[in-house]
Amino acid sequence: MTLKRSWVESANAPQTDFPLNNLPYGVFSEASGGKRCGVAIGDQILDVAGMEAQGLIDFGGALQTGAWNTFMEKGSQAWASLRTTLTEMLAEGSSGQDSLAALMVPMADARLHMPFFVTEFTDFYASRNHATNVGTMFRGPENALPPNWLHIPIGYNGRASSVVIDGTDIIRPHGQLKGPNDTVPRFAPSARFDFELEMGAIVGRASDGPISVDQAFENIFGYVILNDWSARDIQAWEYQPLGPFQAKATATSISPWIVTAAALEPFRVSTPEREFDLLPHLQDTGPMLYDIDLEVGLAPEGQAETVIARTNYREMYYSSAQQLAHHTTSGCPMRVGDLLGSGTISGPEKQSRGALLELAWGGKEPITLDGGEDRSFLHDGDTLTLRGAAVGDGFRVGFGACAGKLLPAKV
Amino acid sequence: MTLKRSWVESANAPQTDFPLNNLPYGVFSEASGGKRCGVAIGDQILDVAGMEAQGLIDFGGALQTGAWNTFMEKGSQAWASLRTTLTEMLAEGSSGQDSLAALMVPMADARLHMPFFVTEFTDFYASRNHATNVGTMFRGPENALPPNWLHIPIGYNGRASSVVIDGTDIIRPHGQLKGPNDTVPRFAPSARFDFELEMGAIVGRASDGPISVDQAFENIFGYVILNDWSARDIQAWEYQPLGPFQAKATATSISPWIVTAAALEPFRVSTPEREFDLLPHLQDTGPMLYDIDLEVGLAPEGQAETVIARTNYREMYYSSAQQLAHHTTSGCPMRVGDLLGSGTISGPEKQSRGALLELAWGGKEPITLDGGEDRSFLHDGDTLTLRGAAVGDGFRVGFGACAGKLLPAKV
Numbered sequence: 001m002t003l004k005r006s007w008v009e010s011a012n013a014p015q016t017d018f019p020l021n022n023l024p025y026g027v028f029s030e031a032s033g034g035k036r037c038g039v040a041i042g043d044q045i046l047d048v049a050g051m052e053a054q055g056l057i058d059f060g061g062a063l064q065t066g067a068w069n070t071f072m073e074k075g076s077q078a079w080a081s082l083r084t085t086l087t088e089m090l091a092e093g094s095s096g097q098d099s100l101a102a103l104m105v106p107m108a109d110a111r112l113h114m115p116f117f118v119t120e121f122t123d124f125y126a127s128r129n130h131a132t133n134v135g136t137m138f139r140g141p142e143n144a145l146p147p148n149w150l151h152i153p154i155g156y157n158g159r160a161s162s163v164v165i166d167g168t169d170i171i172r173p174h175g176q177l178k179g180p181n182d183t184v185p186r187f188a189p190s191a192r193f194d195f196e197l198e199m200g201a202i203v204g205r206a207s208d209g210p211i212s213v214d215q216a217f218e219n220i221f222g223y224v225i226l227n228d229w230s231a232r233d234i235q236a237w238e239y240q241p242l243g244p245f246q247a248k249a250t251a252t253s254i255s256p257w258i259v260t261a262a263a264l265e266p267f268r269v270s271t272p273e274r275e276f277d278l279l280p281h282l283q284d285t286g287p288m289l290y291d292i293d294l295e296v297g298l299a300p301e302g303q304a305e306t307v308i309a310r311t312n313y314r315e316m317y318y319s320s321a322q323q324l325a326h327h328t329t330s331g332c333p334m335r336v337g338d339l340l341g342s343g344t345i346s347g348p349e350k351q352s353r354g355a356l357l358e359l360a361w362g363g364k365e366p367i368t369l370d371g372g373e374d375r376s377f378l379h380d381g382d383t384l385t386l387r388g389a390a391v392g393d394g395f396r397v398g399f400g401a402c403a404g405k406l407l408p409a410k411v
Numbered sequence: 412m413t414l415k416r417s418w419v420e421s422a423n424a425p426q427t428d429f430p431l432n433n434l435p436y437g438v439f440s441e442a443s444g445g446k447r448c449g450v451a452i453g454d455q456i457l458d459v460a461g462m463e464a465q466g467l468i469d470f471g472g473a474l475q476t477g478a479w480n481t482f483m484e485k486g487s488q489a490w491a492s493l494r495t496t497l498t499e500m501l502a503e504g505s506s507g508q509d510s511l512a513a514l515m516v517p518m519a520d521a522r523l524h525m526p527f528f529v530t531e532f533t534d535f536y537a538s539r540n541h542a543t544n545v546g547t548m549f550r551g552p553e554n555a556l557p558p559n560w561l562h563i564p565i566g567y568n569g570r571a572s573s574v575v576i577d578g579t580d581i582i583r584p585h586g587q588l589k590g591p592n593d594t595v596p597r598f599a600p601s602a603r604f605d606f607e608l609e610m611g612a613i614v615g616r617a618s619d620g621p622i623s624v625d626q627a628f629e630n631i632f633g634y635v636i637l638n639d640w641s642a643r644d645i646q647a648w649e650y651q652p653l654g655p656f657q658a659k660a661t662a663t664s665i666s667p668w669i670v671t672a673a674a675l676e677p678f679r680v681s682t683p684e685r686e687f688d689l690l691p692h693l694q695d696t697g698p699m700l701y702d703i704d705l706e707v708g709l710a711p712e713g714q715a716e717t718v719i720a721r722t723n724y725r726e727m728y729y730s731s732a733q734q735l736a737h738h739t740t741s742g743c744p745m746r747v748g749d750l751l752g753s754g755t756i757s758g759p760e761k762q763s764r765g766a767l768l769e770l771a772w773g774g775k776e777p778i779t780l781d782g783g784e785d786r787s788f789l790h791d792g793d794t795l796t797l798r799g800a801a802v803g804d805g806f807r808v809g810f811g812a813c814a815g816k817l818l819p820a821k822v
Contacts, residue, residue, distance in 0.1 A: 119572075120531065120570065120571055120572060125652075125653060138652075146651050146652055148587075148589075148596075148648055148649060148651070151587060151589075151595075151596050152587050152596075152648075152649060154649070154652075154653055154656075155653065155656055156567065156568070156653040156654050156656055157567070157568035157569060157570055157656070158568060159531065159568055159743055160531055161530075161531060161743065161744040161745065161746050161749075162742075162743050162744055171620075171742055173740070173741035173742050174621065174740055174741070175740055175741055176559075176562060176563050176690065176740070178559075178562075184562075184687070185559075185562050185563075185690065186690070187690045187691070187692055187740075209582075209821075210585065231741065234741065237559055237563075238559060238563060238565070239652070239653075239654075240557050240559070241536075241549075241557055241565070241650070241654070242536060242565055242566065242567040242650075242654040242655065243567050243650075243652070243653040243654020243655070244653065244654070245565075245566055245567055245568070246737070246738070246740055246741040246743065247741070249738075249741045249742070249743035250741045250742045250743065251742070276595070279587065279596065279597070279598045280598070281598055326657070327657070327660075329584070329585055329586055329587070329598075329657055330584035330585070330586055330642065330645065330657040330658070330660045330661045331573075331582055331584050331660070331661045331662070332570055332572065332573050332657065332660035332661065333572040333573060334572065335572050338572075410620075
């Protein structure tokens with residue numbers, strides 16, 4: 001877990017998200033020209049579409065498609081091959097510098113796009129602290145954890161069409177609202193609009209029947225940071241009996257770079273000890289979570305940002321591999337590009353909670369920002385920025401930002 | 412509402428599902444050759460991919476793609492144009508016979524495939540009788556209808572990857588089960604596997620923000636019959652608090668022909684009178700349901716079929732247009748190929764219930780098949796066949812069959 005040095009000098013800086021150890025996959029465009037597959041290295045993007053066009057690598061044109069799905073479909077040998085080649089050619093002292101220098105695009109000059117086509121999106125509910133906090137607010141402390149929660153990773157199907165990339169503005173949604181004291185519902189902008197700090201796992205290999213936890217772990221190509229924007233008041237009225245629907249359909253933001261499972265390999269950690277053993281088909285077979293520091297910044301319109309939460313992905317009760325294995329138990333086919341949200345990641349401390357609903361306890365304990373303003377839920381003009389990195393010795397495998405600004409509801 | 416006569420003689424028979432009035436869109440292949448877009452007429456399939464290849468029609472190659480999505484994307488003028496052209500060329504006395512006769516493929520010689528790529532799948536819960544029956548079983552008669560039910564069309568996101576075509580075998584799923592008297596859950600094959608009789612509405616035009624009920628009605632390209640296979644025991648354990656997940660992910664079967672909204676136009680009927688007015692954004696603006704007779708046949712392995720339910724799509728409380736409009740309230744983007752299940756269609760009589768759960772009242776009142784066997788839930792080897800047609804004067808606009816056979820769980 002030490003820094004691998006690169007001839008791209010900016011990749012050796014301790015604060016960069018993108019050292020040679022990382023090599024995350026994204027899609028970018030320049031002022032002119034279309035979408036191209038690229039790899040982040042320091043403050044540069046290596047144009048791997050250009051590499052393939054020049055014959056330096058060959059994945060059958062998979063890197064010419066403006067998305068990483070086709071490359072993922074090539075399978076794990078291709079995944080390993082590209083990573084090995086890039087690691088060698090970008091290493092300090094490599095002769096790769098001669099051929100690759102002309103294929104570097106400064107990140108500052110590029111626009112980033114969705115790194116992959118989201119086939120379907122599933123969201124889980126897998127942090128014990130989050131489930132306990134939310135359950136306590138909704139059902140009281142005795143009934144906080146639903147009876148199934150310690151036995152299966154509870155999840156629901158979300159909406160792939162509303163997944164957007166970092167930097168996309170979010171419009172405050174309308175919805176049907178009915179407070180506990182209202183006699184009839186009304187149609188109005190959500191007044192309790194919130195974020196949820198999550199990791200997203202990307203399925204890189206299709207399956208057509210039940211798969212084991214081990215197989216599921218192998219099928220996950222990589223991870224992004226994910227913000228599952230949530231309208232709590234819409235959810236409260238709609239979610240019984242069939243679960244959240246429009247409350248979660250406005251948008252889900254993801255960070256722009258797919259950090260591969262290979263890059264995260266040195267940071268694997270185990271799930272927590274369990275009160276009940278999981279049934280055999282869901283049991284851990286090794287450390288399948290990752291030690292990833294996460295934080296949430298909130299900046300009101302025209303003001304500086306306050307970091308309102310810090311937590312870690314290792315707080316989850318279920319790994320993405322367990323969630324993916326559970327997802328297939330009924331025979332559900334999974335496809336390349338399926339995105340699995342981890343569920344909100346909340347730690348045990350008040351400052352480690354991954355949603356305003358928990359941080360401000362349903363509005364009862366508003367948080368105070370550095371500029372003096374209070375927040376129970378998001379205000380128009382607020383920009384939320386999620387960040388995360390697995391931290392090594394003098395380097396970090398980072399995800400880039402997952403930011404979004406909340407715009408007022410449309411009239 | 413009288414029969415339009417065609418020079419394809421089998422299309423004039425009163426019992427055919429596919430008279431000239433219908434012209435539904437499917438995808439077929441012959442013993443050799445790939446998938447082709449086709450139109451059902453009597454017992455024949457008109458090879459419209461071949462028509463386009465020969466220059467008889469021109470939709471920019473949309474009919475060469477082996478799916479109807481690209482054609483749908485061409486928009487409502489293209490939809491009307493193709494229907495008008497086919498109606499003219501297939502009419503009795505038309506000179507179209509000269510050019511089209513060679514493009515006819517006997518249905519008996521063709522294999523049918525998914526008529527469109529399912530982008531995302533959403534399932535609703537919109538028959539009052541069904542919701543009341545199920546609610547009574549789960550929560551007692553006083554709490555049968557959830558409080559939101561009369562105000563919004565309750566729905567949840569389903570799984571597009573598990574949508575399959577008529578004739579696809581269904582494997583009984585495994586899942587986590589826990590009966591009310593069990594202390595711990597176990598992993599076993601579902602013992603309460605069921606069907607749900609629904610209609611599926613296909614979105615033919617994308618939208619990127621809230622749309623009105625009128626716009627939603629215009630955006631629906633056509634309909635199929637849909638069987639939302641359901642594992643009731645998996646659902647009972649998993650569905651709180653986030654809704655059904657693996658219980659509904661084994662498979663959803665659809666009939667092979669997209670019956671267009673244009674073909675169903677003469678059969679429009681209104682939703683029922685309402686106890687509470689809907690909020691303005693969901694109000695009916697005209698008759699947007701259809702008078703479609705539906706039936707369910709169940710054939711045990713090697714035995715004759717018993718028709719176990721007969722109902723009608725007009726029993727719904729919400730139209731697909733209302734469901735689609737609701738789906739967009741939060742800003743959720745909809746895409747061409749999105750499939751919306753109506754929800755189980757149950758009428759007021761016992762024999763008009765659209766699921767075994769209701770027909771056999773949760774196992775308390777098993778139904779008896781003609782051959783003498785009882786059924787509370789499906790047995791291995793059972794073949795379920797859903798059928799439907801809008802019935803005119805001496806003709807029917809039919810959907811073909813939506814059948815599936817239940818195979819034993821894998822060991």
